Amino acid sequence: MTDPQDAPTVQAPPQHWEADVLLRDGRTAHIRPIRPEDHDVFVEFYARVSDQSKYYRFFSPMPRLSERDLARFLNVDHVERVAFVLTLQQRIIAVGRYDVVRPGEAEVAFLVEDQHQGRGIGQLLLEHLAQAGRERGVERFVAEVLPDNSRMIQTFRDAGYRVVSEYEEGVLQLEFSIDPTDTAIGLMMNREHKAESASIEKFFNPRSVAVIGASRRQETIGQALVRNLVTGDFTGRVYAVNPTSHAVSGLPTYKTVADIPDDVDVAIVAVPADAVQDVVLDCAAKGVHGLVVISSGFAETGEEGRVRQRKLVGLSRSYGLRLIGPNALGIINTSGSVSLNASLSPLMPPRGRAGFFCQSGALGTAILEKVYNRGLGLSTFVSAGNRADVSGNDLLQYWEEDDSTEVVLLYLESIGNPRKFSRIARRVSQRKPIIAVRSGRTTQGVPMGHAVRKIVAPPAAVDAMFRQAGVIQVDTLDEMFDVAQLLAHQPLPRGRRVAIVGNSDALGLLAADAAAAVGLVVNKAIALGADASADDFEDALDAAIDDPEIDSVVAVYVPPINVSGEDVANVLAAVGEQSDKPLVSSFLGAEGVPELLRVPDVAGSTAGRGSVPSYPGVEAAVRALARVVEYAVWLRTPGGSPANPVKADAAGAKRIVNELLKKFPEGAEVDLESLTALLGAYEIELWQTRKVATVEEAIAAGEALGWDVVLKATAEHLRERPDLAHVRRNLYQPAEMRQAWTSLNAVISEPERAGFVVQKNAKPGVPIAIRSIEDPLFGPVVSFGIAGPLTELLADRAYRIPPLGERDAASMVREIKSSPMLFGYRGSEVVDVAEIERLINRVAQLQNDLPQISSLELGLVLAGAEGATVLTAAARVDPVADPRSDWFVRRMPTPIGDTLPN
Helix, strand or coil: CCCHHHCCCCCCCCHHHCEEEECCCCCEEEEEECCHHHHHHHHHHHHHCCHHHHHHHHCCCCCCCCHHHHHHHHCCCCCCEEEEEEEECCEEEEEEEEEEEECCEEEEEEEECHHHCCCCHHHHHHHHHHHHHHHCCCCEEEEEECCCCHHHHHHHHHCCCCEEEEEECCEEEEEEECCCCHHHHHHHHHHHHHHHHHHHHHHHCCCEEEEECCCCCCCCHHHHHHHHHHHCCCCCEEEEECCCCCEECCEEEECCHHHCCCCCCEEEECCCHHHHHHHHHHHHHHCCCEEEECCCCCHHHCHHHHHHHHHHHHHHHHCCCEEECCCCCEEEECCCCCCEEEECCCCCCCEEEEEEEECCHHHHHHHHHHHHHHCCCEEEEEECCCCCCCCHHHHHHHHHHCCCCCEEEEEECCCCCHHHHHHHHHHHHCCCCEEEEECCCCCCCCCCCCCCCCCCCCHHHHHHHHHHCCCEEECCHHHHHHHHHHHHHCCCCCCCEEEEEECCHHHHHHHHHHHHHCCCEEEEEEECCCCCCHHHHHHHHHHHHHCCCCCEEEEEECCCCCCCCHHHHHHHHHHHHHCCCCEEEEECCCCECCHHHCCCCCCCCCCCCCCCCECCCHHHHHHHHHHHHHHHHHHHCCCCCCCCCCCCCHHHHHHHHHHHHHHCCCCEECCHHHHHHHHHCCCCCECCEEECCCHHHHHHHHHHCCCCEEEEECCHHHHCCCCCCCEEEEECCHHHHHHHHHHHHHHCCCHHHCCEEEEECCCCCEEEEEEEEEECCCEEEEEEEECCHHHHHHCCCEEECCCCCCCHHHHHHHHCCCHHHHECHHHCCECCHHHHHHHHHHHHHHHHHCCCEEEEEEEEEEEECCEEEEEEEEEEECCCCCCCHHHCCCCCCCCCCCCCCC
């Protein structure tokens, strides 16, 4: 079939070139490199393409392809000739390719089956081809397009690249750089957002739901699902599927989904685990959009279950289906126009403003009970179980645009793709607060069934990522609800200044102490006395709210004996409804939003805007208020790119790294010469250093540097032993160097491994250390702290995730506990903090640009009043299988058990 002389020398394509992808309409497909064995399916694909589409592709009628043409299309080397196919239900529906025409430049072309045009496939292929090209050294794409092929021309323009075009012999010549500009990345992320949001919207707003595994028997999962849908007043159609029963809960049953006479949008699956795959095929044939798999028996059970789960996800995606679960509790939409309770919970939570995502099915019911008892109210709810496909990232994409959701609640037992979570959360938090409980924070434990790799970065780095993204991280579910009820019903505070109004001196003092402990400032405390009336409360609250020096108010009410407190409640509710400052209360020891403190909501929520949340203890009220204050401060803090963008020779730095990896394909420590050049590319000057192996070389180095030098050992095993005296300073002549050499060799075991260097003596300063690592899941992480063993013992380091925002470096310098040492502690000089911030930004940018740098450390930087001197540095390069390419292309998480990053 293939002419042997036409077959190129082939190397296997990188594994990460194959991925599941989400199309514009929220359906899934699979992208992968083309294979010679695609011959038959490629011929079938080409036969389904219209004559017009063929003409647009080849500029001439080509009704069929010759075997020589097929051999040319199917056999590529994955270097200079790269081709991807998009498949659905094992059929090819599109192909895209590039062929290098000259060094750094490649010609690109696409062919999409007509019935699938308009689904954003061309843009997806272009994204993946561009990333493959970047990895293979291609810098520019060119394309020839007929002038009336408007759809393809628009595909190139919509990619966000700067397109240069000209006409030649009736053909439009397009060329553009594939460098991932901010515009191109922004447009790609916008397409990702719309596709993922669309895929979730179909789950929450179905016109029809089929329960597969519906049962007549009481106390069964299938029976409970049907009952909850029906009694929850679902406004769409409910279909029961059971091959042996004639009716379930008054509904007629169908033997299979295919027997249902109408369309089915969502299928709720409650059949034995080994039967779920057959259900997927039936649903795919029916045209179902998505599955909610309640069934257990998958990855949570062990290796056999993991294999079953991987097959389930792969099969679902190959047929274009999205999947919630398996081992899920279900989904809920409280909107009156939908009223969907497709879950195992008999409790339909009240209508509210919060969207809730959790991973644990077991906890889901308890969570819904807490929501119900507090009167908090939810807009939507998802319990994703093993989170094999749909994840919290998908829900964030949906909730960002959902008008009925104003607050996002996340209970996270694991984070599959922290990079993507950080990116989405940063954007969503600008519009809607996100409150998260993350279990396993100290152990970084991962529940059975969750497909994630362990994060190498320390827990403090994960916490920093949440703060950086504006996520309000809390420790418990109760605290989550405490914060949520405040955000859902009260305005954001403008600052940290608090007034405390109450009729109990003891509780007022407790509130003041609690406020001071969490960083709030009590500017006013109004003690009304135990016999205070409703009018007294109204006057005091009005005075506090009208005070320009007050940003929020805490009201404390303990009723006298035989007093209901209804009059005071009416005052609190009236003030809370009219105030533009948040009002929280400890009212009668109640939890949630009591009936007495609720304000009616025309949208149908159980408690509208202005309702006053109540806490059983003043400490909980103050703690919730402090969390909201921190979010409000984050919201007002400038973000975005650094104020002074880093000027760097990124291309030169990449060449250095590539040369090192060619020489050391398994990875290696960066030698001093390469490290100096690498840091220099980012304008980080490494203090002049001379390696020496003998005392004679040390003396020669001292003379070359003009003396006033230091001799020190730099080997890693010595850097980690602060108890060893491995530095000799203030050396001015050969005799002093000989004495220093002798003394160091006497105290260091194996001095031949000590890595002796000679440096010019630097000006004194505060020792600091700046480090970065490349985490397999997280990507780049940068940290800062005072250098020395005490910092390590006390874990006094600040962390951020690049790219850094405008204020991130400044915040890092100031948030460590030992920061006073940089700002004139005990009369010392204030150091050049701006230079420290510059170094942090440059290290962060270097790590962000070069994922092959597995670690970088400016281990000793002396920060003085007139600058900072980088005395020691170390770095390591390692090969990266997937160099963060998911930042530049859209991919879905890899099914559990595979080796690609989740």
